[in-house]
Amino acid sequence: MLNEHYIASGVLELYAVGGLTQSEREEVEQRAAASPEIKAALDEACAAMESYAQLHQMAPRPVLKTNVMARIQEESAAADGPVVTEQEQAPIPMYAGHEREGSPYKWMFAASVVLFLISGILSFYFYNKWQQTEDRLQLALASEQQYAQNLQTVNLQIQQQEQVLSILQDPDTRYVQLQGVEGHPEAAMQVFWHPQQQKVYVGALNLPAPPQGKQYQLWALDNGQPVDAGMIALDDTNFRLQQMKEIGTAQAFAVTLEPEGGSENPTLEQLIVMGEVQS
Amino acid sequence: MPNQPANKPSEEELVLRLRSRETAAMSQLYDMYSATLYGVIVQIVKVEGVAEDVMQESFVKIWNSFSMYDEKKGRLFTWMINICRNLAIDKVRSKEYRVTGATDTLGASNKISVTTESFNSEHLDVREMVGKLNPEQKQIIDLMYFEGYTQNQISETFNIPLGTVKTRARSAVKFLARIFKTRA
Numbered sequence: 426m427l428n429e430h431y432i433a434s435g436v437l438e439l440y441a442v443g444g445l446t447q448s449e450r451e452e453v454e455q456r457a458a459a460s461p462e463i464k465a466a467l468d469e470a471c472a473a474m475e476s477y478a479q480l481h482q483m484a485p486r487p488v489l490k491t492n493v494m495a496r497i498q499e500e501s502a503a504a505d506g507p508v509v510t511e512q513e514q515a516p517i518p519m520y521a522g523h524e525r526e527g528s529p530y531k532w533m534f535a536a537s538v539v540l541f542l543i544s545g546i547l548s549f550y551f552y553n554k555w556q557q558t559e560d561r562l563q564l565a566l567a568s569e570q571q572y573a574q575n576l577q578t579v580n581l582q583i584q585q586q587e588q589v590l591s592i593l594q595d596p597d598t599r600y601v602q603l604q605g606v607e608g609h610p611e612a613a614m615q616v617f618w619h620p621q622q623q624k625v626y627v628g629a630l631n632l633p634a635p636p637q638g639k640q641y642q643l644w645a646l647d648n649g650q651p652v653d654a655g656m657i658a659l660d661d662t663n664f665r666l667q668q669m670k671e672i673g674t675a676q677a678f679a680v681t682l683e684p685e686g687g688s689e690n691p692t693l694e695q696l697i698v699m700g701e702v703q704s
Numbered sequence: 705m706p707n708q709p710a711n712k713p714s715e716e717e718l719v720l721r722l723r724s725r726e727t728a729a730m731s732q733l734y735d736m737y738s739a740t741l742y743g744v745i746v747q748i749v750k751v752e753g754v755a756e757d758v759m760q761e762s763f764v765k766i767w768n769s770f771s772m773y774d775e776k777k778g779r780l781f782t783w784m785i786n787i788c789r790n791l792a793i794d795k796v797r798s799k800e801y802r803v804t805g806a807t808d809t810l811g812a813s814n815k816i817s818v819t820t821e822s823f824n825s826e827h828l829d830v831r832e833m834v835g836k837l838n839p840e841q842k843q844i845i846d847l848m849y850f851e852g853y854t855q856n857q858i859s860e861t862f863n864i865p866l867g868t869v870k871t872r873a874r875s876a877v878k879f880l881a882r883i884f885k886t887r888a
Contacts, residue, residue, distance in 0.1 A: 435874035473881035
């Protein structure tokens with residue numbers, strides 16, 4: 426439709442008076458935006474109706490302005506976040522409400538992702554901690570076993586010490602000091618003999634290290650006859666006593682160097698120490 | 705003159721300030737147009753309490769959807785009055801209004817128009833001239849402007865040919881435009 430015909434059709438006046446439907450109004454607005462001629466005619470019609478409206482003007486109560494401005498301040502504060510620009514057409518309240526409704530979900534989603542990550546990190550952290558603790562527990566158990574073993578050893582040693590002490594304290598125990606014979610002046614050892622119980626112990630050994638394949642053997646001399654009293658196991662301690670074979674009667678004790686495993690008769694040339702029982 | 709429409713440059717400035725979300729501009733806008741807008745709303749809803757509610761909703765809507773206003777498509781006042789009229793007509797047609805407002809409807813209408821019109825002496829001569837407006841034409845534009853009828857609804861309800869409705873509306877507006885133009 427030509428502009429003149431459009432203007433003459435009366436649709437602009439109907440627009441000004443409000444007699445058009447929404448879609449008809451939009452069409453008029455579009456034509457006006459496209460043609461200055463139509464826009465001018467539309468403005469004229471609208472201005473006329475504006476003046477007509479002014480004839481009915483009526484001042485509202487002053488409190489209404491207070492209320493209106495309060496509402497607008499509220500709206501302004503609520504919508505302060507997203508600033509509306511000219512390009513952003515129409516932040517219709519409905520739309521804005523929708524967006525505001527959507528954002529909590531976004532936040533909830535973001536929060537759940539963050540929580541998931543945190544829980545993952547914590548799981549890893551605590552798994553590592555647990556592993557470390559497990560390792561340390563193993564170490565602790567091992568060292569506890571070690572201690573228990575040590576304690577057992579110490580207990581054993583104490584038992585042996587007590588045994589030694591009980592032998593030494595027994596008034597019936599005979600103490601025999603064996604001295605080095607000719608050629609072995611440094612050598613010495615002690616024999617503790619309990620004739621009633623027939624028990625023989627050796628201790629406080631101070632014998633030279635035997636050559637390879639040789640061992641010291643203890644002999645009890647009973648009326649000149651040498652009786653085998655067992656092989657001496659040479660070791661470190663001076664505070665331990667080695668129990669030897671049982672001997673009932675003896676006047677002296679002697680030690681000879683014999684081939685490993687011992688001999689039936691002492692090799693007299695290899696006599697190292699000797700001592701008489703004090704009666 | 706708080707109730708006179710602003711002259712061109714200041715209206716443009718006002719629009720710019722409203723676009724930059726200045727609440728103070730809203731206060732000015734209210735001062736400039738509230739009486740006219742309120743008068744029309746009262747004509748439509750007939751009850752002042754309801755009119756105040758509609759007025760408040762209208763200004764909130766004007767504020768919130770101001771970015772939709774396009775001066776290329778029409779005058780600021782026309783855009784605002786359309787918002788007010790739509791909300792007022794919706795209110796009248798809502799069930800809530802029919803229940804609460806029905807009782808006051810008759811008396812209020814006349815009383816209001818008499819009291820308000822008599823206040824403004826400046827409009828007296830214009831009023832005389834508007835009084836000369838053809839009653840048939842006046843009926844058409846009042847039904848549209850204050851009752852929310854569309855041209856088709858008037859044609860159907862009052863059994864007037866659509867062409868006649870158009871012609872009368874056009875003539876009425878032309879007549880009003882002439883009166884107010886000669887004044888200005």
